Amino acid sequence: MTELNPTSAAGTAPVASTRAGAPAALLASNLVKYYDDGANRIDVLRDVSFSVEQGEMVAIVGASGSGKSTLLHILGLLDVPTSGSVTVAGESAEGLSESKKSALRNRSLGFVYQFHHLLAEFSALDNVAMPLIVRRESRSVARDRAREVLGLVGLAARADHYPGQLSGGERQRVALARALVTRPACVLADEPTGNLDRNTAQAMFELLSRVNQESGTAFAIVTHDPVLAQRADRQLVMEGGRLVSG
Ligand SMILES: Nc1ncnc2c1ncn2[C@@H]1O[C@H](COP(=O)(O)OP(=O)(O)OP(=O)(O)O)[C@@H](O)[C@H]1O
Numbered sequence: 082m083t084e085l086n087p088t089s090a091a092g093t094a095p096v097a098s099t100r101a102g103a104p105a106a107l108l109a110s111n112l113v114k115y116y117d118d119g120a121n122r123i124d125v126l127r128d129v130s131f132s133v134e135q136g137e138m139v140a141i142v143g144a145s146g147s148g149k150s151t152l153l154h155i156l157g158l159l160d161v162p163t164s165g166s167v168t169v170a171g172e173s174a175e176g177l178s179e180s181k182k183s184a185l186r187n188r189s190l191g192f193v194y195q196f197h198h199l200l201a202e203f204s205a206l207d208n209v210a211m212p213l214i215v216r217r218e219s220r221s222v223a224r225d226r227a228r229e230v231l232g233l234v235g236l237a238a239r240a241d242h243y244p245g246q247l248s249g250g251e252r253q254r255v256a257l258a259r260a261l262v263t264r265p266a267c268v269l270a271d272e273p274t275g276n277l278d279r280n281t282a283q284a285m286f287e288l289l290s291r292v293n294q295e296s297g298t299a300f301a302i303v304t305h306d307p308v309l310a311q312r313a314d315r316q317l318v319m320e321g322g323r324l325v326s327g
């Protein structure tokens with residue numbers, strides 16, 4: 082009766098119904114990044130492509146200056162590539178306005194840095210609830226969920242403490258809880274154990290592995306620690322802006 086038939090093959094074409102068919106948590110396609118001040122060009126990323134599958138834990142390793150943080154910032158939609166594209170949970174970030182990019186970031190990604198970046202004037206609970214408040218969840222829903230995630234990282238008893246009243250390892254666990262509170266497809270972590278002593282770093286990495294397994298959240302973790310990196314599902318090795326293995 083009309084040209085448009087909603088039940089045609091085209092209309093019902095591939096619906097990913099299995100985990101194997103589901104979109105990657107993160108997809109980097111031909112990422113290039115360089116800085117050019119007219120006199121000099123610094124090539125930071127040279128055609129980097131890879132994916133992080135749903136539920137996968139990937140370690141990104143490489144010498145200082147090889148481009149790991151730049152890569153993570155681009156994957157996290159905090160920086161733009163010179164060319165190439167990033168797809169987060171099946172949604173391409175290419176050409177998105179800043180507000181749409183922020184929304185995609187808030188919906189699908191979480192971040193943990195070497196230094197916790199917690200807000201000193203807010204309690205652990207309110208720091209963790211913050212991404213949900215930004216998303217306009219009600220304060221009570223945000224706090225309930227924050228309490229739940231603080232429990233997941235073993236800090237239920239510290240919910241009312243301020244960052245200044247927590248140890249370095251505890252602050253990193255609060256930062257992890259804040260990254261997880263929105264149930265992101267992928268958490269991006271840049272040296273999350275870089276500021277911790279050996280034992281605390283080990284405990285933090287064990288926590289990351291456990292959360293990865295229990296929640297199915299994918300992780301992309303930059304680390305200088307080869308022992309920790311080996312415990313990821315896969316290692317991506319950066320060398321001079323290229324991915325040389327992974
Ligand atoms: N804004 C910028 N302008 C020019 N060069 C830059 C800029 N930002 C980064 N770079 C260069 O890009 C390269 C990669 O930096 P990046 O921070 O990604 O390295 P990294 O692998 O994270 O190193 P590290 O292990 O020391 O943290 C470095 O050589 C750096 O000097």
Ligand SMILES: [Mg+2]
Nearest residue numbers: 149150151271
């Ligand atoms: Mg770095």
